Amino acid sequence: MIDTATVPVTSAVGSACRSADPSRGFGLYLHVPFCASRCGYCDFNTYTAGELGSSASPASWHEAVARELDIAAAALGSVRPVSTVFVGGGTPSLLGTAGLARLLDDVRGSFELAPGAEVTTESNPESTSPEFFAGLREAGYTRISLGMQSAAQHVLAVLDRKHTPGRAVAAAREARAAGFEHVNLDLIYGTPGESDDDLRASLDAVLSAGVDHVSAYALIVEDGTALARRVRRGELPAPDDDVLARRYRLIDARLAAAGLEWYEVSNWASGPESVCRHNIAYWDSDDWWGIGPGAHSHVNGVRWWNHKHPSRYASVLAGGALPIADDERLADEDRHTERVMLQIRCRTGLPVSELSDRERAGADVFVADGLLCDAGAHLVLTDSGRLLADGIVRDILTA
Structure with a gap:
């Protein structure tokens, strides 16, 4: 562990950590920046192997993450039980069961998990299996979030998603069979070329999987993405606001009829025990520490964010400092x-x-x-x- 007297943090972050209320909810977000390929709509801080080259690797990232966890625990000083852990990306499932289990062990080595802590990992359907989910359940994960987006092949193609239409539903069933009570499927609606019937088929597929949570997001064409370039060139139409509104109503009506009620504009759950507690903490402005390249944190009214590139992130931590790119006091x-x-x-x-x-x-x-x-x-x-x-x-x- 790190000596609390020599924790290398900025003055704003250090002050926020020392004066934070230890009774407030506290979560950890761990960012996995690796993807097998880049989806055309995505502007997240992610990298394929070709984009990283030899400057960074999962091994160097993992070593840096363990270091940041230690420094974070030391900076907070007192024992701060972690009520939620969320592993996102990127594609966390590319780490495999062993990598994700080791990541949770690193968390436990630096922090205490609160009784009944929610531990979530995102997963892409194509990099999962029954054995993968069984291993995660044994490691201590309690919740799975799967990126489905659509059940229509032509919609997945526009989004540059690589999984087949039925794979997300199969993965959700595998997760439930492995003992996960809480499984989420993500949908994206409003993709160019998607019809109302395509969306109805996607909703039918989601509900057939027996999941207890659904997230549905309107497609946003983000600047700098491949999708934005295609829209700018006129190859694809931009999402239409009236169509998005109609699709949202369709989603809400179908999910409500199946017993999933909205608890946040883009999220539906089968009951209070099925809501994503980690995201609720964001909406309630609780404290959280973002671990990993480009991750954002918030403690006691101070926000900060890490260097985005994995090699820069790892090199700063190797030098004994937190990889903070900048911070602000709100x-x-x-x-x-x-x-x-x-x-x-x-x-x-x-x-x-x-x-x-x-x-x-x-x-x-x-x-x-x-x-x-x-x-x-x-x-x-x-x-x-x-x-x-x-x-x-x-x-x-x-x-």
């Missing part, structure tokens, strides 16, 4: 904006006490228009309001 106004933006997206709603008189007057306009429901102490998005959540937040804050 002003009270910024923290207020974030709370409004995040809490209004959740079914629990936005506390009225969070709003100034001026902002409450602005919110009342949306209540009158049927986009917000006044539930007494909270304001909750209606079905129509969920389609306009970002605009509602913007107008309330600028009222």
Whole structure:
């Protein structure tokens, strides 16, 4: 372990860690930056083997992650039980069962896992198997999140996804057979060429897998991606807002009929025990430490983010320092904006006490228009309001 007296952190991060409330929820996010191939819509901090060359490897990354975990634990000082762990990417399943088990062992070597901690890993269907899931369950993982995106082959092709249409459902069933009670499938809707019937077929496939959680995201054409270049050249149409709204309603109605209720604008669960507790911690502005290249952290009102390239990330840690690219202390106004933006997206709603008189007057306009429901102490998005959540937040804050 690292000597707490010599923890190499910036003054802002060090101050935030020393003054953090140890009773608040605390999570770890671990970023795996490796992918076998790059999906055309993805702008995440990920790298294929060809893009990395010889400058970084899973071995050097893993060594650096273990070092960052030790420094993080030392910087926080007191024992801070970890209530949620989320391994994301990238493609964590490329590490295999042994690599992911070792990663969780590294977490346990630096931190104490709280009783009943939620431990999630993302996985791509094509790099999983029944043996993979059985090994993860034995290692201590409690939740699996699988990237399905669509059950239509032509939609997967536009997204540059490599798995076959039925593989995600098969993987979800394998995870459940291995003993995972909590399994999520991700969908993307609004891909050019997708029809309403394509989406209905995808939803039927999701529900046939018996999962207890579904995430569904409207396709966003991110600058700098291969998909953005294809749209710019006119090869593909940009997603249409009216189509996206119709598809969202279709998703919500189908999932609700099957017993999965929305708890955040893009997330549905079969019950309170099935919600993703790690993501809830983000929306509640709890503390978390992001481990890995490009990962973001938040402790006690201070945010920081790591160097993005794995080789730079590893070299800084090898030199004995945290790989922080930059940090910022959130002003009270910024923290207020974030709370409004995040809490209004959740079914629990936005506390009225969070709003100034001026902002409450602005919110009342949306209540009158049927986009917000006044539930007494909270304001909750209606079905129509969920389609306009970002605009509602913007107008309330600028009222």
